[in-house]
Amino acid sequence: MDPLITRRALNRATLDRQFxxxxxxxGVVEVVEQLGGLQAQTPHTWYTGLWNRxxxxxxxxxxxxxxxxxxVRIALQRSTIHLVxxxxxLAMRPLLQVVTxxxxxxxxxKRLAGVDLDELATTARALLEARPMTFAELGxxxxxxxxxxxxxxxxxxxxxxxxxxxxxxxxxxxxxGPIAHTSAESxxxxxxxxxxxxxxxxxxxxxxxxxxxxxxxxxxxxxxxxEVVESMDLVRFRDEAGRTLYDLPDAxxxxxxxxxxxxxxxxxxxxxLSYADRSRVITETGMAAMQGFMGTxxxxxxxxxxxxxxxxxxxARAKGVSTLTIHQWTPISVxxxxxxxxxxxxxxxxxxxxxxxxxxxGPSKP
Numbered sequence: 001m002d003p004l005i006t007r008r009a010l011n012r013a014t015l016d017r018q019f020x021x022x023x024x025x026x027g028v029v030e031v032v033e034q035l036g037g038l039q040a041q042t043p044h045t046w047y048t049g050l051w052n053r054x055x056x057x058x059x060x061x062x063x064x065x066x067x068x069x070x071x072v073r074i075a076l077q078r079s080t081i082h083l084v085x086x087x088x089x090l091a092m093r094p095l096l097q098v099v100t101x102x103x104x105x106x107x108x109x110k111r112l113a114g115v116d117l118d119e120l121a122t123t124a125r126a127l128l129e130a131r132p133m134t135f136a137e138l139g140x141x142x143x144x145x146x147x148x149x150x151x152x153x154x155x156x157x158x159x160x161x162x163x164x165x166x167x168x169x170x171x172x173x174x175x176x177g178p179i180a181h182t183s184a185e186s187x188x189x190x191x192x193x194x195x196x197x198x199x200x201x202x203x204x205x206x207x208x209x210x211x212x213x214x215x216x217x218x219x220x221x222x223x224x225x226x227e228v229v230e231s232m233d234l235v236r237f238r239d240e241a242g243r244t245l246y247d248l249p250d251a252x253x254x255x256x257x258x259x260x261x262x263x264x265x266x267x268x269x270x271x272x273l274s275y276a277d278r279s280r281v282i283t284e285t286g287m288a289a290m291q292g293f294m295g296t297x298x299x300x301x302x303x304x305x306x307x308x309x310x311x312x313x314x315x316a317r318a319k320g321v322s323t324l325t326i327h328q329w330t331p332i333s334v335x336x337x338x339x340x341x342x343x344x345x346x347x348x349x350x351x352x353x354x355x356x357x358x359x360x361x362g363p364s365k366p
Contacts, residue, residue: 008256019053037082059173091191099221111153121161132180210247214276260307289363
């Protein structure tokens with residue numbers, strides 16, 4: 001029988017690989033690759049995810065890499081926008097294209113009936129490589145060739161057919177800009193071999209293991225990975241529910257008594273989105289609190305205490321004062337530690353403001 005690994009041990013293994021037991025001195029690109037990317041559909045909240053993980057992190061450390069094209073934001077895992085390295089962008093996108101295809105065919109397939117998809121991809125690529133465009137601009141341009149087809153459907157079809165990166169200033173700290181796209185190949189200017197399913201699984205386990213096949217599929221959006229996992233040289237465990245979990249043989253698995261510091265997580269952190277079974281980090285109380293956000297396309301910014309969810313946080317700015325509010329889902333025994341981390345986070349988010357902390361009982365509202 002496979003050895004048992006407790007929920008608390010899973011928690012510590014995950015936090016260690018996510019750089020959440022202690023901040024790392026590694027560079028931004030190396031950390032982003034170790035994490036398999038950061039979900040980054042919001043322009044800026046993911047900067048907090050890097051601040052939580054990298055010692056001395058400053059916004060410019062990542063913003064400059066977006067401008068120099070060493071990092072990009074592109075639809076990958078689960079067909080959601082992720083921040084990844086240029087290398088991973090080109091390597092992951094061919095393998096994960098099927099995830100975006102699946103969703104696009106379901107939603108827009110009938111509206112794209114009669115469109116030659118190869119011609120659509122070629123036409124759109126030429127337009128986008130001439131100048132970055134928003135989907136609205138792209139749809140209008142494509143409608144000149146396909147006047148009877150819904151322009152929005154044409155743009156979404158391109159999102160599936162052509163790897164599209166969001167170009168700066170979108171995503172650059174302190175700046176705003178239209179959600180404009182161009183092709184990944186033209187933006188980056190080099191080629192990389194596509195990643196294999198086994199390589200993707202290995203990358204996932206390095207960042208999130210030990211984990212089940214369903215966990216890997218939840219993170220990636222891919223299906224039928226059971227045979228891939230079984231063919232790999234992995235160690236096996238069983239969790240407290242009897243599920244089989246897989247891991248890299250030499251991956252760190254610290255003892256469950258290792259202390260976990262307070263962390264104030266950003267809204268779409270992959271720590272909460274990359275498992276079919278999220279109980280290693282989200283408590284039953286936490287799941288109940290998050291129910292209020294379901295269906296809103298909004299996620300709470302969660303507070304971790306002893307490695308698991310204990311509340312969420314919000315920030316309000318007015319007249320030069322930034323106030324971070326701690327929303328306790330249950331009474332927090334180390335509230336002073338949470339408050340101190342909150343002040344440090346405010347110094348990162350709004351260094352020129354006066355900083356205040358408030359505490360409320362119960363989850364915030366979307």
